[in-house]
Amino acid sequence: MYVVIGATGNTGRVVTEDLLAAGLPVRVVGRSAERLADFVKSGAEAAVGDVADAEFVAQACDGVGGVYHMIPPRYDVDLSAWQSEAGKALFEGIRDAGVPYIVNLSSVGAQHHHGTGPIAGLREQEDRFNELTEADVLHLRPGYFMENLFMMLDAIRGMGVLPMPLPGDLAVAMIATRDIGAVAARRLAALDFDGHHTMELLGPRDYTMNEVASLVGAAIGVPDLPFVTVSEEDAAAGFEQMGVHPATIATFMEMYRAIADGRVAPQETRSAANTTPTTMEEFAAVLAAAYGA
Numbered sequence: 001m002y003v004v005i006g007a008t009g010n011t012g013r014v015v016t017e018d019l020l021a022a023g024l025p026v027r028v029v030g031r032s033a034e035r036l037a038d039f040v041k042s043g044a045e046a047a048v049g050d051v052a053d054a055e056f057v058a059q060a061c062d063g064v065g066g067v068y069h070m071i072p073p074r075y076d077v078d079l080s081a082w083q084s085e086a087g088k089a090l091f092e093g094i095r096d097a098g099v100p101y102i103v104n105l106s107s108v109g110a111q112h113h114h115g116t117g118p119i120a121g122l123r124e125q126e127d128r129f130n131e132l133t134e135a136d137v138l139h140l141r142p143g144y145f146m147e148n149l150f151m152m153l154d155a156i157r158g159m160g161v162l163p164m165p166l167p168g169d170l171a172v173a174m175i176a177t178r179d180i181g182a183v184a185a186r187r188l189a190a191l192d193f194d195g196h197h198t199m200e201l202l203g204p205r206d207y208t209m210n211e212v213a214s215l216v217g218a219a220i221g222v223p224d225l226p227f228v229t230v231s232e233e234d235a236a237a238g239f240e241q242m243g244v245h246p247a248t249i250a251t252f253m254e255m256y257r258a259i260a261d262g263r264v265a266p267q268e269t270r271s272a273a274n275t276t277p278t279t280m281e282e283f284a285a286v287l288a289a290a291y292g293a
């Protein structure tokens with residue numbers, strides 16, 4: 001039996017679908033039985049509860065052979081404090097259940113303990129799992145999610161530009177979350193890791209922000225959509241409008257600074273193993289559907 005934390009999310013959904021498609025038994029974790037119902041129809045068991053409750057996590061993971069773990073993000077509270085609270089509870093629950101194989105969703109940039117915003121919280125979780133000498137642990141370190149661009153669609157619609165506090169000519173490893181889920185499911189099905197490892201996942205290639213704007217613009221019917229580097233103040237104001245907690249906005253700004261100054265750069269040389277298939281061109285078509293183009 002495998003447990004998937006965050007099974008209704010971007011990556012967890014794919015992990016669940018792929019494990020079920022391989023005929024493997026899955027217990028899906030989330031806060032709503034209704035949202036998990038389709039997986040139950042497809043043969044999964046559901047465990048409904050809050051990952052900040054270590055006892056619930058231990059029960060959900062009782063007797064299982066492997067877990068897909070991620071810290072669900074929360075932007076309406078202080079994200080770092082939440083990462084710490086939920087991260088500890090998830091760690092304690094998984095440890096107490098004695099799960100032998102853990103695939104943990106971390107991030108590019110997790111080589112650093114500090115100065116990377118939310119990525120530092122993911123590194124802290126890697127460190128917790130690395131205490132488990134009895135468990136085999138694979139930390140996946142993907143690049144910047146292409147899905148983050150969904151948050152920019154309103155700004156594109158309103159301002160006619162793609163605005164971010166990053167340089168336009170900065171090349172960034174960007175990945176579609178379905179590709180992360182596919183790797184996680186493959187490694188969990190194979191249980192082919194031994195000890196504690198990290199694995200970066202870098203998308204099909206690096207894209208500059210200027211290229212992203214041009215590819216997204218072409219797909220949504222705004223040709224020559226310009227990328228605009230905005231100030232931290234303007235970016236923060238945009239997040240404030242979306243209801244993001246002030247401490248979380250501050251940690252996002254730290255992350256953008258770390259991306260811009262190269263601190264959040266991949267450590268691995270690009271290879272067949274860390275290159276994933278979905279291109280920005282393909283993903284732009286998904287964005288276009290959401291944009292209504």
Ligand SMILES: NC(=O)c1ccc[n+]([C@@H]2O[C@H](COP(=O)([O-])OP(=O)(O)OC[C@H]3O[C@@H](n4cnc5c(N)ncnc54)[C@H](OP(=O)(O)O)[C@@H]3O)[C@@H](O)[C@H]2O)c1
Binds near residue numbers: 029071108118
């Ligand atoms: N964005 C990036 O560029 C990036 C890059 C690298 C790493 N990451 C990391 O990736 C992770 C997010 O992955 P994702 O996009 O696959 O997640 P996601 O789509 O945000 O999904 C989170 C899932 O967790 C569940 N959930 C939320 N709060 C919960 C709670 N308190 N108890 C139980 N379940 C809860 C939600 O399901 P219900 O609502 O149904 O409960 C949802 O299915 C984060 O840890 C983030 O730091 C992000």
